[in-house]
Amino acid sequence: MDNVNVFGVRHLSPSSSYHLLEFLEKIKPTAVLIEGLYDANEHISSIVNPKNKAPLAILAYTESLPVKTILYPIASYSPEYQALVWANKNNVHSSFIDLPSDVVLMLDAIEVKKDEESSQEESKSNKTYIYNKNSLYERIAQIYDEPNYETFWERNFEHNLDLDSYRNMMNEFCMQMRQLIEESDAVHDRKEYARNLIREAFMRRQIKNTIEAGHKPEKIVVVTGAYHVSALNMKLSPMSDDEIKALPRTKTNITLMPYSYYRLSSQAGYGAGNKAPFYYQLMWECLIKGDLERLPALYFTNLVRDLRKAGTYRSPAEVIEGVRLAKSLTYMHKGKIPTLIDLQDACSVCLGQGKKSVVAESMMRIEIGTEIGHIENGVSQTPIQDDFYRKLKELKLEKYKSTVAQDLVLDLRENRRVKSEKLAFLDLKRSEFLNKLEFLNIDFAIEKKSSQDRASWKEEWILKWTPESEIQLVEAVLLGNSIEFATAFKLDEELKECEDIAEASELILKACKCGMSKAVDDARKLVQGLSADAEDFINITKTLKNIYQVISFGSLRKVDTSNLIEIVEQLSLKLNLLMIDSCNCNDDKAKEMVKAMAYIDSIIQDNDIELDGELWIEKLTELSDRDDRNPKLSGYAAGILLEKNRMSEQQLSQEISRRLSIGIDVDLGAGWFEGLASRNHYTLISKLIILEKLDEYINSLEDEEFCSALVFLRRTFSSFSPEHKRSISENLGKIWNINNEESEEEVLKALEEIDEESFADLDDFDFGDI
Known part of the structure; x- marks a missing residue:
């Protein structure tokens, strides 16, 4: 039993896979045992099926709520994957031998509970643990004068092409790392240490079972993370039957799923991932072809190809110089083959012309990759x-x-x-x-x-x-x-966490469109509860909009919406009461208020629900008369009243005279006019009195005041169509007593002069700060 071959690897390491295949060909084992979920053995045939394509992932999840998961991603260059493929090709027994998912997830749940209890105790005693597992790795990088641990690993392990040297270095390095970690007093290390003891005892038991099944120890190869190599010594006791029965368990399901390089990368949050899945695939391709020195050129050519797709051309000479620079950088670190960071630096200099930002996006695509796995229909489906x-x-x-x-x-x-x-x-x-x-x-x-x-x-x-x-x-x-069920669960969870009335109303709309009647009613109750304290005019309007859209479906979606009408009536009343105070706001908020007021008006005009239209007119009239609210909103209210024939021409004339008169701040006057004109362009064209008063107002302004008003006026008229602008010029002709052609020419001439003056001012403008 002492002669079992334990091969230590690093997960997602091309070099580990390369040396493992060499080792398997040398040993010719009858059994290949792999660190991995024991209950995933039923999926091995699917993993090695040539119709399925890596990257793949083994997903295990609990049946009970809250759902807990574990995920084991597999790339084409993963040692575990290559071991399974080799075993399948050579008709050799293969098996996963680590703890099954029902035990792993139960242990996770127990640890989470203990962590919560510990944190509560720590908060009571004011004790804190300072723990940084990465500090050890950072220290190693510093000792070897490398910018980070990944570069240290790549230079010293991924580029080591000698099998015996690689195995010896890997085993010795990881054994010493394990010793340092186990000697640590950090509480997190103690838990990890205990977890590893359980896992290793279980794996030893599976090795023992394999030997008892008739496989000679020297013909067994165990593929495991190098951290566990020293613990899989068969002189240590394997887990007994009683100990296996005593393991805590929870009900789980397990499946095989397609995966992507982005999700595999550490950028997507996968802790055991690497920063450059596709880069390591390129490395793997070079290794199996016996030409690792080709990797820098392969990296550069892929990068240049991506740059060209984006419209950035780089010459072959720049690629050659980039490869040479990368090699020079690695020679400075006494290496033989450039590491990823050497390639990145060389790319920034030679292809980015000293600016990493030029090539950063292409570098990310080439390093992470866009590969997505594939699984045939019907295979391991959830x-x-x-x-x-x-x-x-x-x-x-x-x-x-x-x-x-x-x-x-x-x-x-x-x-x-x-x-x-x-x-x-x-x-x-x-x-x-x-x-x-x-x-x-x-x-x-x-x-x-x-x-x-x-x-x-x-x-x-x-x-x-x-x-x-x-x-x-x-x-x-x-x-x-x-x-x-998934939709119902997600709706229920979002409703539990929802504290915003607008978000709750969005859930009513989503539930209705999904045909989830119960969720519609649950969300309605939540909206009713939140409406009592709601005071944000914009948020309440969004709520009204969502609910009214649901009501507008009528019987179309087969969802009962009768209970929602009462909410619309309550929200409409609340909006009327809040509007005047809400209009005391800045110009940015006023833009949202205009949209909200427009929507409320459209609902009140609709006959589907009888809302208090007279109260709305009363509030609009009050807002139109107020001088202490945002002028744009007062003007907009006047525009609605004018459109509804609730403001006579005499009242309009008086209001324009009051708003656009000498003594009124020009920003207030122009802002009010912008609000009035934004409601209905046709109203501005058809009411000659508006343009007459505007003409008088503009002529009364001093130059400085005119420049200030011009900002608002140009913004107002910029949204008018050419036909509307032509009609305005015709009306101005009537006011100025000139014909249509002359009035249009006068308007265009004035605009050209303004534009010329604007451009002239730019001659001395300093663009350096932009």
Whole structure:
């Protein structure tokens, strides 16, 4: 039993895979045992299936709430993957031998609970633990004069091409690292140490079982993280039957899923990942071809190809110089092959011309990569995948599961030309299904947003399937075993955490479009509860908008919305009472207030719900008369009243004279006019009195005041169409007693003079600070 071959690796290491394959060919084992979830053995055949493509990941998750997960990503250059592929190719027994997922996740739950209890005790006793596991790695990098630990590892291990040297260095290095970590007094190390003892005892038991099954120790190769090599010495006791039975467990499910290099990278938050998955794939390709020295050139050519796609051209001479510089940098560190950081520095100098920002985006793509794994349909599918494909077939959407984007137009109304109820509401069910996918962040269906605020019977979608969509679908199983359950769970969770009335109303709308009646009612109750304390005019308007859109569906979506009418009435009353105070705001807030007021007015004009229109007119009239509110909003209120014939021409003339008169601050006057004109362009054109008063006002301004007013006036008229501007010039002709051609020429001449003066002022302008 002492003769078992234990091969220490680093996860996601191309060099580990390279030397492991050499070692396997040398030993010719009859059994290959691999550190990995014991209950994932049923998925080995799928992992090595040539129709499936790495990167892949083994996902395990608990059946009970809250859902806990563990993830084991596998790249094409992972030692574990290469060991499985070699075993399959040579008809050799292979097996994962680490703790099963039900034990791992239960141990995680126990540790989390103990951590919470410890933190509570620490807060009581004012004790804190200062622990930084990375400090040891940082110290190693400093000793070897490397910028970081990853560069130290790459230079000393990834570039070591001698099998015996690599194994000896790896085992010795990791054994000493383990000793240093185990001697640490940090509480986190104690827990990790205890966890490792359990894992290693379990793995020793699986090695023992393999020997008892008839495999000779010297014909067994154990592939494990180098940290565990010294502990898999079979002189140590394996775990007994009683100890295995005593292990804490929880119910779990386990599946195989496609994965992506971005998710594999440490940038996406994966702790055991690396910063450059695709770079290491390039390294792996060079290693298996026996030409690692080709890596710098391969890196540069891939980078230049990406730059060219983005429109940045770099010559072959610059690539050659870049490779030479990278080699020179590595020689300074007594290395033979440039590391990633050497290549990055050389790229910044030779391809970025001294600026890393020029090549940073391309470097990121080349280092991380866009590779996404693939798994054949029906292989290791989760319940939610089964439900998804069943729904695709049921809703006749199978042809849309394509990598080519396709448009789908839905008519949510009942189709009376068919006999079956299932077909009559087919598009409605499709809509609910696609809305659920969108809510679950599964990027298969994207709705084309309508410019209309109100709901309608028509929906337009863009459907496109990608491997990333498959990953998102698998991850959704953490929320539920079907699309329906996952949507219900997510809606419920978001409602529990929601404390904002507008966000709660958005959940009403989402739940309605997903066909989730219970969630609609739960969200309605939440909105009612939050409405009592709500005082933000903009937020309440957003709430009103969302709820009114749901009501506008009527019976179209088969969701009872009768209980929502009372909320709309309450919110409408509240908005009327809050409006005057809310209009005491700055210009930035005024822009939002204008949109909110426009929407409220459109709802009150609608006959679907009887709201207090007279109270709204009363508040608009009060706002229009107020001088102590934002002038743009007072002007906008006047514009609404004018549009509704609630302001006579005499009242309008008096108001313009009051607002646009000498003695009134020009910013206030011009701001008020901007609000008035922004409501309805036609009103400004049709009411000659407005332009007459404006003409008088402008002529009364001093030069400095005119320049200040000009900002508002140009902003006001910039949104007018050419036809509207032509009509204004005609009306100005009437005021100035000139014909249409002369008035238009006068207006254009004045604008040209203003533009020329503006450009002349730029001659002496200092652009250095921009």
